[in-house]
Amino acid sequence: MKNFRLAAVLAATGLLIPLLATAPAAAATTKxxxxxxxxPATNAIRTGITGVGGVAANWPVTVDFKVESGYSATATTSARIPAFGTTTTVAGKSDANGDLTVAGYQRSFPISSNLFYTEKVVATVKNLSGDVLAERSASCAYDTRTTVTLTCDRDAKTVTARAEGVQYNEPQQQAMELKYEYGSVAKSSTGEPVFGTARYLRTTHYQSAVNGSFSDLGWTDTVPELQPGISLERTVWVTVRSPHTGRTLGFGTATCVWAS
Known part of the structure; x- marks a missing residue:
């Protein structure tokens, strides 16, 4: 009997993962x-902000790029990044259409020598009078110690999410928090989206690393067979966090596709 097991796994090991979070818009039409x-290939960190509409044509602005948070960990050390709390102010100007593109700070850091690196920037756009036009944030993470898997098993009709970690050597005063987020999109045979579920918080678990390692079963779902001609792409995002310090310690994502 043919085995239809689809262990379509995207592991977070060695993966550069950009994470984006957006604050409320200054104007409804402004994006x-x-x-x-x-x-990690160049050990370079770069930031910026773009805006479509909502700013007058050829309008001068300033943008404050603040390092809101940041953390790095090696096999033996872990610390908040040195740039934490610093702000770089850059002047910019919208184009004739009122669109804006401003490059923020750039700097070097030995990302590739770390097991984990994360940084969050907050960009605040102001006019020359100091009025805030928009504020947005974005984060990035480089992680070689966290592996996330999502397995679609057609034979068993199950979908299983799991997270594992190694070399989590930071002393922890309490168990680490594992936040599982989940989303899906169904597509027709022509590749057109049919329906889906937006990314949402599925569950939160707590794990303590033993000798630097942990293994956590997020969940196993029993799922029905899809309608003919439909494929369903499922994605899980896992964030490992210290409840004591509030720091993000790891991140991973995985996707599997179940086709009818």
Whole structure:
């Protein structure tokens, strides 16, 4: 009998994962988007913000790029990043359409020598009078010690999410928090989206690392067979956090696809 087991796994090991979070818009028609990249290949960190509409044409602005948080960990050390709390102010100007693109701070950091690195930037756009036009945030994470899997098993008709970690050597005063978020999108045979579930908090678990390692079963769902011609792509995001310090210690994501 043919085995239809689809262990379509995207592991977080060695993966650069950009995370984006957006604050409320200054105007309903304005779409601002902050970004940050933490590139282990070049050990470079870059930031910026873009805005579509909502700013007058050829309008001068200033943008404050603040390092809101940041954390790095090696096999033997862990600490808040040195740039924490610093702010870089950059002048910018919208184009003739009122669109805005401003590059923020850039700096070097030995990301690739760490097991885990994360940084969050908050970008605040102001006019020359100091009025805030928009505020957006973005985060990035580089993680080589957290592995997240999502397994679609057609034979068993189950979907299983799991997170595992190694070299979590930071002393912990209490169990680590594992936040599982989940989302899905169904597509027709032509690739068109049919329906889906937006990313949401599915469950939260607590685990203590033993000799630096942990293994956690997020959940196993029993799922019905799909309608003919439909495929369902499921994605899980896992954030490992210290409840004591509030720091993010790890992150991973995985996707599996179940086709009818």
């Amino acid at each position: 601002f988007h902050a970004w940050i990249t933490c590139d």
